[in-house]
Amino acid sequence: MYQNVLNRYRREKSGYDGERSLNYYFNFLPQNAVFLHGLRIEEMQYTFQIDHLILFPNFFLIIEVKNKAGLINYNSETGVLKCFNNDGTYKRYDDPFIQARIQRFKLKKLLQQSSFTVPPIHTLVVFSHQDAVLEIEGHQPDLIISQRLPWRVSELEQKYSTTYFEKDELIKVGKMLKNRHKPKEENIVEECHIKREHIRNGVWCTNCKKFIMKRYKRNWHCPSCKHKDDYAHLKALEEYRLMFGETIKNSEAREFLQVSKDVARRLLKTTCSTYVGDRKSRVYRLSQT
Known part of the structure:
Protein backbone atom coordinates (compact mmCIF):
# COMPACT_ATOMS: atom_id res chain seq x y z
CA MET A 1 0.00 0.00 0.00
CA HIS A 181 -12.20 27.49 -11.71
CA LYS A 182 -12.97 24.53 -9.45
CA PRO A 183 -10.06 22.61 -7.88
CA LYS A 184 -10.32 18.86 -8.08
CA GLU A 185 -11.41 17.41 -4.75
CA GLU A 186 -9.68 14.15 -3.95
CA ASN A 187 -9.63 12.05 -0.82
CA ILE A 188 -6.42 10.09 -1.09
CA VAL A 189 -7.14 8.20 2.15
CA GLU A 190 -10.37 6.80 0.74
CA GLU A 191 -9.10 6.29 -2.81
CA CYS A 192 -6.08 4.32 -1.60
CA HIS A 193 -8.11 2.43 1.03
CA ILE A 194 -5.96 3.67 3.90
CA LYS A 195 -7.39 2.86 7.31
CA ARG A 196 -7.21 5.21 10.27
CA GLU A 197 -4.91 2.84 12.15
CA HIS A 198 -2.42 3.02 9.29
CA ILE A 199 -1.71 6.67 10.07
CA ARG A 200 0.83 7.21 12.83
CA ASN A 201 -0.31 9.61 15.54
CA GLY A 202 1.81 12.46 16.89
CA VAL A 203 3.32 15.80 15.88
CA TRP A 204 6.28 15.30 13.58
CA CYS A 205 9.30 17.49 14.23
CA THR A 206 9.03 20.61 12.06
CA ASN A 207 12.83 20.74 11.80
CA CYS A 208 14.30 17.27 11.23
CA LYS A 209 10.93 15.74 10.25
CA LYS A 210 12.07 12.34 11.52
CA PHE A 211 10.77 12.11 15.08
CA ILE A 212 7.58 12.72 17.03
CA MET A 213 7.74 15.84 19.22
CA LYS A 214 6.79 15.90 22.90
CA ARG A 215 4.58 18.53 24.51
CA TYR A 216 6.27 20.12 27.53
CA LYS A 217 5.49 23.45 29.23
CA ARG A 218 3.27 24.64 26.36
CA ASN A 219 5.95 23.97 23.79
CA TRP A 220 6.84 21.17 21.41
CA HIS A 221 10.26 19.55 21.79
CA CYS A 222 12.03 17.12 19.47
CA PRO A 223 13.86 14.40 21.46
CA SER A 224 16.41 13.97 18.68
CA CYS A 225 17.45 17.33 17.21
CA LYS A 226 16.27 19.32 20.28
CA HIS A 227 14.25 21.68 18.11
CA LYS A 228 11.49 23.68 19.85
CA ASP A 229 8.34 24.95 18.17
CA ASP A 230 5.40 26.65 19.89
CA TYR A 231 3.11 26.01 16.92
CA ALA A 232 4.12 22.58 15.61
CA HIS A 233 0.56 21.36 16.23
CA LEU A 234 -0.71 23.68 13.47
CA LYS A 235 1.10 21.62 10.84
CA ALA A 236 -0.22 18.42 12.36
CA LEU A 237 -3.82 19.67 12.38
CA GLU A 238 -3.47 20.82 8.78
CA GLU A 239 -2.35 17.31 7.84
CA TYR A 240 -5.33 15.90 9.77
CA ARG A 241 -7.66 18.18 7.79
CA LEU A 242 -6.20 17.01 4.49
CA MET A 243 -6.52 13.35 5.42
CA PHE A 244 -9.72 13.13 7.43
CA GLY A 245 -11.78 16.26 6.77
CA GLU A 246 -12.43 19.71 8.17
CA THR A 247 -14.00 18.70 11.50
CA ILE A 248 -12.39 17.21 14.58
CA LYS A 249 -13.52 16.28 18.09
CA ASN A 250 -11.53 16.65 21.28
CA SER A 251 -11.12 12.87 21.53
CA GLU A 252 -9.80 12.72 17.96
CA ALA A 253 -7.38 15.57 18.62
CA ARG A 254 -6.13 13.89 21.80
CA GLU A 255 -5.42 10.70 19.93
CA PHE A 256 -3.85 12.35 16.89
CA LEU A 257 -1.71 14.91 18.73
CA GLN A 258 -0.97 12.55 21.62
CA VAL A 259 -1.90 15.07 24.31
CA SER A 260 -4.22 15.21 27.29
CA LYS A 261 -7.88 16.21 27.18
CA ASP A 262 -7.25 19.68 28.60
CA VAL A 263 -4.33 20.38 26.26
CA ALA A 264 -6.37 19.24 23.26
CA ARG A 265 -9.24 21.55 24.25
CA ARG A 266 -6.90 24.52 24.67
CA LEU A 267 -5.15 23.92 21.33
CA LEU A 268 -8.42 23.49 19.46
CA LYS A 269 -9.95 26.62 20.99
CA THR A 270 -6.95 28.73 19.97
CA THR A 271 -6.63 27.12 16.54
CA CYS A 272 -10.21 26.71 15.32
CA SER A 273 -12.34 29.76 14.63
CA THR A 274 -15.69 27.97 14.83
CA TYR A 275 -17.25 25.01 16.62
CA VAL A 276 -20.69 23.55 17.32
CA GLY A 277 -22.12 21.64 20.29
CA ASP A 278 -21.57 21.69 24.01
CA ARG A 279 -18.34 20.61 25.72
CA LYS A 280 -18.95 16.86 25.58
CA SER A 281 -20.18 16.72 21.99
CA ARG A 282 -18.32 19.74 20.63
CA VAL A 283 -17.04 19.52 17.05
CA TYR A 284 -14.39 21.98 15.88
CA ARG A 285 -13.88 23.12 12.31
CA LEU A 286 -10.32 23.13 11.03
CA SER A 287 -9.72 26.08 8.72
CA GLN A 288 -7.29 25.86 5.83
CA THR A 289 -3.89 27.37 6.64
Whole structure:
Protein backbone atom coordinates (compact mmCIF):
# COMPACT_ATOMS: atom_id res chain seq x y z
CA MET A 1 0.00 0.00 0.00
CA TYR A 2 2.80 2.41 0.89
CA GLN A 3 4.50 1.83 -2.46
CA ASN A 4 1.27 2.56 -4.35
CA VAL A 5 0.82 5.84 -2.45
CA LEU A 6 4.48 6.72 -2.99
CA ASN A 7 4.23 6.08 -6.73
CA ARG A 8 1.16 8.27 -6.98
CA TYR A 9 2.86 11.01 -4.99
CA ARG A 10 5.84 10.91 -7.34
CA ARG A 11 3.61 11.21 -10.41
CA GLU A 12 1.67 14.12 -8.92
CA LYS A 13 4.82 15.89 -7.76
CA SER A 14 6.53 15.41 -11.11
CA GLY A 15 3.63 17.11 -12.90
CA TYR A 16 3.47 19.87 -10.32
CA ASP A 17 7.22 20.54 -10.48
CA GLY A 18 7.09 20.55 -14.26
CA GLU A 19 4.37 23.19 -14.33
CA ARG A 20 6.15 25.38 -11.77
CA SER A 21 9.47 25.15 -13.60
CA LEU A 22 8.10 27.35 -16.40
CA ASN A 23 7.64 30.31 -14.05
CA TYR A 24 11.18 31.52 -14.76
CA TYR A 25 10.54 31.71 -18.51
CA PHE A 26 7.22 33.50 -18.03
CA ASN A 27 9.25 36.51 -16.87
CA PHE A 28 10.53 36.89 -20.44
CA LEU A 29 7.06 36.97 -22.00
CA PRO A 30 5.12 40.19 -22.75
CA GLN A 31 3.60 41.48 -19.53
CA ASN A 32 0.50 42.84 -21.23
CA ALA A 33 -0.87 39.30 -21.00
CA VAL A 34 -3.03 37.60 -18.36
CA PHE A 35 -1.59 34.38 -16.88
CA LEU A 36 -3.77 31.57 -15.53
CA HIS A 37 -2.16 28.47 -14.02
CA GLY A 38 -3.72 25.10 -13.19
CA LEU A 39 -7.12 26.14 -14.53
CA ARG A 40 -9.82 23.50 -14.06
CA ILE A 41 -13.39 24.11 -15.19
CA GLU A 42 -16.41 21.85 -14.74
CA GLU A 43 -19.40 22.24 -17.04
CA MET A 44 -22.55 20.16 -17.39
CA GLN A 45 -21.23 18.17 -20.33
CA TYR A 46 -17.49 18.35 -19.80
CA THR A 47 -14.54 19.10 -17.55
CA PHE A 48 -11.20 20.39 -18.75
CA GLN A 49 -7.94 21.34 -17.14
CA ILE A 50 -5.16 23.51 -18.59
CA ASP A 51 -1.65 23.57 -17.15
CA HIS A 52 -1.04 27.16 -18.28
CA LEU A 53 -3.30 29.52 -20.18
CA ILE A 54 -1.88 32.86 -21.31
CA LEU A 55 -4.24 35.50 -22.68
CA PHE A 56 -2.44 37.78 -25.14
CA PRO A 57 -4.23 40.65 -26.92
CA ASN A 58 -3.71 38.87 -30.26
CA PHE A 59 -4.20 35.22 -29.33
CA PHE A 60 -4.66 32.81 -26.44
CA LEU A 61 -1.97 30.27 -25.67
CA ILE A 62 -2.57 26.84 -24.11
CA ILE A 63 0.57 25.20 -22.70
CA GLU A 64 0.54 21.48 -21.96
CA VAL A 65 3.52 20.62 -19.75
CA LYS A 66 5.37 17.29 -19.73
CA ASN A 67 8.06 16.71 -17.11
CA LYS A 68 9.97 13.78 -18.56
CA ALA A 69 13.73 13.26 -18.86
CA GLY A 70 15.88 11.44 -21.40
CA LEU A 71 15.48 10.96 -25.13
CA ILE A 72 11.96 11.75 -26.33
CA ASN A 73 11.01 10.82 -29.87
CA TYR A 74 7.91 12.26 -31.55
CA ASN A 75 6.62 11.34 -35.00
CA SER A 76 4.62 14.27 -36.35
CA GLU A 77 2.78 12.11 -38.90
CA THR A 78 1.68 9.27 -36.63
CA GLY A 79 1.53 11.24 -33.35
CA VAL A 80 3.49 8.50 -31.59
CA LEU A 81 5.51 9.73 -28.60
CA LYS A 82 8.26 7.50 -27.17
CA CYS A 83 10.31 8.12 -24.04
CA PHE A 84 13.48 6.04 -24.04
CA ASN A 85 15.23 4.56 -21.02
CA ASN A 86 18.99 4.25 -20.61
CA ASP A 87 18.88 0.59 -21.67
CA GLY A 88 17.23 1.43 -24.99
CA THR A 89 13.73 0.36 -23.99
CA TYR A 90 10.95 2.91 -24.28
CA LYS A 91 7.45 3.69 -23.12
CA ARG A 92 4.86 4.86 -25.58
CA TYR A 93 2.46 7.71 -24.75
CA ASP A 94 -0.61 9.18 -26.39
CA ASP A 95 -0.16 12.10 -28.73
CA PRO A 96 0.07 15.14 -26.38
CA PHE A 97 -1.44 17.41 -29.04
CA ILE A 98 -4.73 15.53 -28.94
CA GLN A 99 -5.24 16.51 -25.31
CA ALA A 100 -4.20 20.11 -26.03
CA ARG A 101 -6.62 20.33 -28.97
CA ILE A 102 -9.47 19.00 -26.85
CA GLN A 103 -8.67 21.73 -24.32
CA ARG A 104 -8.74 24.30 -27.12
CA PHE A 105 -12.12 23.07 -28.34
CA LYS A 106 -13.67 23.24 -24.86
CA LEU A 107 -12.17 26.66 -24.12
CA LYS A 108 -13.51 28.00 -27.39
CA LYS A 109 -16.98 26.67 -26.56
CA LEU A 110 -16.89 28.26 -23.10
CA LEU A 111 -15.87 31.64 -24.53
CA GLN A 112 -18.72 31.50 -27.02
CA GLN A 113 -21.22 30.61 -24.30
CA SER A 114 -19.95 33.57 -22.25
CA SER A 115 -20.37 35.96 -25.22
CA PHE A 116 -16.66 36.73 -25.52
CA THR A 117 -14.77 37.19 -28.76
CA VAL A 118 -12.89 34.01 -29.65
CA PRO A 119 -9.38 34.87 -30.87
CA PRO A 120 -6.96 32.33 -32.35
CA ILE A 121 -6.15 29.74 -29.69
CA HIS A 122 -2.70 28.22 -30.09
CA THR A 123 -1.40 25.12 -28.31
CA LEU A 124 2.13 24.30 -27.23
CA VAL A 125 3.52 21.12 -25.71
CA VAL A 126 6.51 21.97 -23.51
CA PHE A 127 8.92 19.45 -22.01
CA SER A 128 10.13 21.09 -18.83
CA HIS A 129 12.72 18.64 -17.48
CA GLN A 130 16.27 19.96 -17.83
CA ASP A 131 17.47 16.55 -19.05
CA ALA A 132 14.88 16.20 -21.81
CA VAL A 133 16.27 15.72 -25.32
CA LEU A 134 13.73 16.04 -28.14
CA GLU A 135 13.98 14.09 -31.37
CA ILE A 136 11.22 15.13 -33.77
CA GLU A 137 10.48 13.22 -36.95
CA GLY A 138 8.92 15.63 -39.41
CA HIS A 139 7.90 19.23 -38.76
CA GLN A 140 6.40 20.20 -35.40
CA PRO A 141 7.46 23.65 -34.09
CA ASP A 142 5.01 23.48 -31.19
CA LEU A 143 6.77 20.64 -29.39
CA ILE A 144 9.60 22.36 -27.52
CA ILE A 145 11.79 22.35 -24.42
CA SER A 146 11.10 25.05 -21.84
CA GLN A 147 14.13 27.17 -22.82
CA ARG A 148 12.55 27.70 -26.23
CA LEU A 149 9.33 29.15 -24.85
CA PRO A 150 10.16 32.90 -25.09
CA TRP A 151 11.37 32.54 -28.68
CA ARG A 152 8.35 30.50 -29.76
CA VAL A 153 5.98 33.06 -28.21
CA SER A 154 7.82 35.81 -30.09
CA GLU A 155 7.26 33.91 -33.33
CA LEU A 156 3.56 33.50 -32.53
CA GLU A 157 3.19 37.21 -31.83
CA GLN A 158 4.41 37.89 -35.35
CA LYS A 159 2.07 35.25 -36.75
CA TYR A 160 -1.03 36.58 -34.97
CA SER A 161 -0.83 40.29 -35.70
CA THR A 162 -4.51 41.27 -35.29
CA THR A 163 -5.46 42.72 -31.91
CA TYR A 164 -8.65 41.32 -30.42
CA PHE A 165 -8.55 42.59 -26.83
CA GLU A 166 -7.43 45.59 -24.84
CA LYS A 167 -5.87 44.88 -21.45
CA ASP A 168 -9.07 45.60 -19.49
CA GLU A 169 -10.97 43.18 -21.74
CA LEU A 170 -8.34 40.49 -21.18
CA ILE A 171 -8.77 40.96 -17.44
CA LYS A 172 -12.53 40.42 -17.80
CA VAL A 173 -11.94 37.15 -19.64
CA GLY A 174 -9.40 36.13 -17.02
CA LYS A 175 -11.79 36.89 -14.16
CA MET A 176 -14.56 34.92 -15.83
CA LEU A 177 -12.29 31.89 -16.17
CA LYS A 178 -10.96 32.28 -12.62
CA ASN A 179 -14.52 32.41 -11.26
CA ARG A 180 -15.29 29.19 -13.14
CA HIS A 181 -12.20 27.49 -11.71
CA LYS A 182 -12.97 24.53 -9.45
CA PRO A 183 -10.06 22.61 -7.88
CA LYS A 184 -10.32 18.86 -8.08
CA GLU A 185 -11.41 17.41 -4.75
CA GLU A 186 -9.68 14.15 -3.95
CA ASN A 187 -9.63 12.05 -0.82
CA ILE A 188 -6.42 10.09 -1.09
CA VAL A 189 -7.14 8.20 2.15
CA GLU A 190 -10.37 6.80 0.74
CA GLU A 191 -9.10 6.29 -2.81
CA CYS A 192 -6.08 4.32 -1.60
CA HIS A 193 -8.11 2.43 1.03
CA ILE A 194 -5.96 3.67 3.90
CA LYS A 195 -7.39 2.86 7.31
CA ARG A 196 -7.21 5.21 10.27
CA GLU A 197 -4.91 2.84 12.15
CA HIS A 198 -2.42 3.02 9.29
CA ILE A 199 -1.71 6.67 10.07
CA ARG A 200 0.83 7.21 12.83
CA ASN A 201 -0.31 9.61 15.54
CA GLY A 202 1.81 12.46 16.89
CA VAL A 203 3.32 15.80 15.88
CA TRP A 204 6.28 15.30 13.58
CA CYS A 205 9.30 17.49 14.23
CA THR A 206 9.03 20.61 12.06
CA ASN A 207 12.83 20.74 11.80
CA CYS A 208 14.30 17.27 11.23
CA LYS A 209 10.93 15.74 10.25
CA LYS A 210 12.07 12.34 11.52
CA PHE A 211 10.77 12.11 15.08
CA ILE A 212 7.58 12.72 17.03
CA MET A 213 7.74 15.84 19.22
CA LYS A 214 6.79 15.90 22.90
CA ARG A 215 4.58 18.53 24.51
CA TYR A 216 6.27 20.12 27.53
CA LYS A 217 5.49 23.45 29.23
CA ARG A 218 3.27 24.64 26.36
CA ASN A 219 5.95 23.97 23.79
CA TRP A 220 6.84 21.17 21.41
CA HIS A 221 10.26 19.55 21.79
CA CYS A 222 12.03 17.12 19.47
CA PRO A 223 13.86 14.40 21.46
CA SER A 224 16.41 13.97 18.68
CA CYS A 225 17.45 17.33 17.21
CA LYS A 226 16.27 19.32 20.28
CA HIS A 227 14.25 21.68 18.11
CA LYS A 228 11.49 23.68 19.85
CA ASP A 229 8.34 24.95 18.17
CA ASP A 230 5.40 26.65 19.89
CA TYR A 231 3.11 26.01 16.92
CA ALA A 232 4.12 22.58 15.61
CA HIS A 233 0.56 21.36 16.23
CA LEU A 234 -0.71 23.68 13.47
CA LYS A 235 1.10 21.62 10.84
CA ALA A 236 -0.22 18.42 12.36
CA LEU A 237 -3.82 19.67 12.38
CA GLU A 238 -3.47 20.82 8.78
CA GLU A 239 -2.35 17.31 7.84
CA TYR A 240 -5.33 15.90 9.77
CA ARG A 241 -7.66 18.18 7.79
CA LEU A 242 -6.20 17.01 4.49
CA MET A 243 -6.52 13.35 5.42
CA PHE A 244 -9.72 13.13 7.43
CA GLY A 245 -11.78 16.26 6.77
CA GLU A 246 -12.43 19.71 8.17
CA THR A 247 -14.00 18.70 11.50
CA ILE A 248 -12.39 17.21 14.58
CA LYS A 249 -13.52 16.28 18.09
CA ASN A 250 -11.53 16.65 21.28
CA SER A 251 -11.12 12.87 21.53
CA GLU A 252 -9.80 12.72 17.96
CA ALA A 253 -7.38 15.57 18.62
CA ARG A 254 -6.13 13.89 21.80
CA GLU A 255 -5.42 10.70 19.93
CA PHE A 256 -3.85 12.35 16.89
CA LEU A 257 -1.71 14.91 18.73
CA GLN A 258 -0.97 12.55 21.62
CA VAL A 259 -1.90 15.07 24.31
CA SER A 260 -4.22 15.21 27.29
CA LYS A 261 -7.88 16.21 27.18
CA ASP A 262 -7.25 19.68 28.60
CA VAL A 263 -4.33 20.38 26.26
CA ALA A 264 -6.37 19.24 23.26
CA ARG A 265 -9.24 21.55 24.25
CA ARG A 266 -6.90 24.52 24.67
CA LEU A 267 -5.15 23.92 21.33
CA LEU A 268 -8.42 23.49 19.46
CA LYS A 269 -9.95 26.62 20.99
CA THR A 270 -6.95 28.73 19.97
CA THR A 271 -6.63 27.12 16.54
CA CYS A 272 -10.21 26.71 15.32
CA SER A 273 -12.34 29.76 14.63
CA THR A 274 -15.69 27.97 14.83
CA TYR A 275 -17.25 25.01 16.62
CA VAL A 276 -20.69 23.55 17.32
CA GLY A 277 -22.12 21.64 20.29
CA ASP A 278 -21.57 21.69 24.01
CA ARG A 279 -18.34 20.61 25.72
CA LYS A 280 -18.95 16.86 25.58
CA SER A 281 -20.18 16.72 21.99
CA ARG A 282 -18.32 19.74 20.63
CA VAL A 283 -17.04 19.52 17.05
CA TYR A 284 -14.39 21.98 15.88
CA ARG A 285 -13.88 23.12 12.31
CA LEU A 286 -10.32 23.13 11.03
CA SER A 287 -9.72 26.08 8.72
CA GLN A 288 -7.29 25.86 5.83
CA THR A 289 -3.89 27.37 6.64
